[in-house]
Amino acid sequence: MTSDKSVTAGGEPEAAHCSAAPAAKTRVRDRIFETACDLFYRHGIRGVGVDTIAAAAGSNKMSFYRSFTSKDALVAEYLHEKEREYWAWWDAIVTRYPLDPRRQVEALFEAQLEIALSSRCRGCALGNAAAEISDDEDELSTLVRAYKVKVRERLHAMAQAMGARDAETLGDSLMLLLDGGYFTRLIFPLGSGPISAALAAVRSLIDVHCTRRSINGT
Amino acid sequence: MTSDKSVTAGGEPEAAHCSAAPAAKTRVRDRIFETACDLFYRHGIRGVGVDTIAAAAGSNKMSFYRSFTSKDALVAEYLHEKEREYWAWWDAIVTRYPLDPRRQVEALFEAQLEIALSSRCRGCALGNAAAEISDDEDELSTLVRAYKVKVRERLHAMAQAMGARDAETLGDSLMLLLDGGYFTRLIFPLGSGPISAALAAVRSLIDVHCTRRSINGT
DNA sequence: TAACTTAGTTACCGATCGGTAACATATTAG
């Protein structure tokens, strides 16, 4: 906790830039925000201070507070942004297979696995935030709760659209597999974790819930 | 983050004690440790300082440092204790059904649901710790990783003992459901979350992996 | 009674936390 933990301030931003052009010419607020999103995701919200964020963005604390009223406000905006990204990702996938809810769900889990293969992946940003904030932090936990409720509702709806006999149970089961994948990804690097089994489990559960029940034979 | 977050130090320990007798007469070290475990679990490791812990235990910082070499050491001990408790819980359940791996797994998920019904439940302490520490915090994340690997191995072994055709996949699927339950429990209070569906999903997946495959008819 | 262990108290250390005031310097728009 004390010694070499998390991120420490100081350190120039110009070192080893990959994409040359669009780095420094953006507005300071945007640079700070992007940096903050990255650091929050990688080191946790409590693990990064505003001084560190500002320095990593090539700016300083005073410029930070010209763009954001408080760290709390930045955190809330970070979570909102992560949710926005998540639904954009989600929608881009499900719209590929209109009117085919089974294929949609499978594609979501395929895409989740693909992302989990990236070394930068640290699971679900919203969920991780929930793990490190206490229940009494109302604003943040309300935001995360609303997001998770929405995920659940969408999976319910898709299970229903598949014609599942028990859409609630199937939807909830899918959510457990989804969040289980995010949670375990925090620990198991790259493709080594149990998330690799998610898609097979998804298919099995959908089969169980959706195939016509053969009372006997045929 | 700033205002009313997490726990603040100060505040007497004697207020509103339920169990009268065995509270204050234990060793200071034990009192501090129990208090720390409780606070870490409820508010996160980063969300609680040593001052707060010592005060909540009815002691002070100096006495804290007579018993613990550092906060890091306390955190490590906290995680070890949580793991110890977890395996004790696990073993108590599986030994109830010797030689019946399927029943063992079902009982584990039944017991998980039961615990999730408690309002004090905040999911998996080890997993939550992983969510709030960054990957480069070696000692802690190594500890959590070893724990998760052990869970995975046990589930693999049980799947194998069930005679699953693909024990790796079944074990991993079970782990996803298990950790999905812990993760979602952080957000959904009491029995309102998708964790209620875990047992049904477990049974379905075991069925899929273990029933004799009827090539056609029988 | 004397020696030792356990614990509470107070004050302090340097570092970092979130947050602000005041001033200097660029860039850009009119």
Add this chain to the structure above:
DNA sequence: CTAATATGTTACCGATCGGTAACTAAGTTA
């Protein structure tokens, strides 16, 4: 050119962080 805007710089605030020194008051044990 000038005025407004956006940013960088330095220094500071009180609070809290993890951690320590020195002293005191008990309880235990010999």
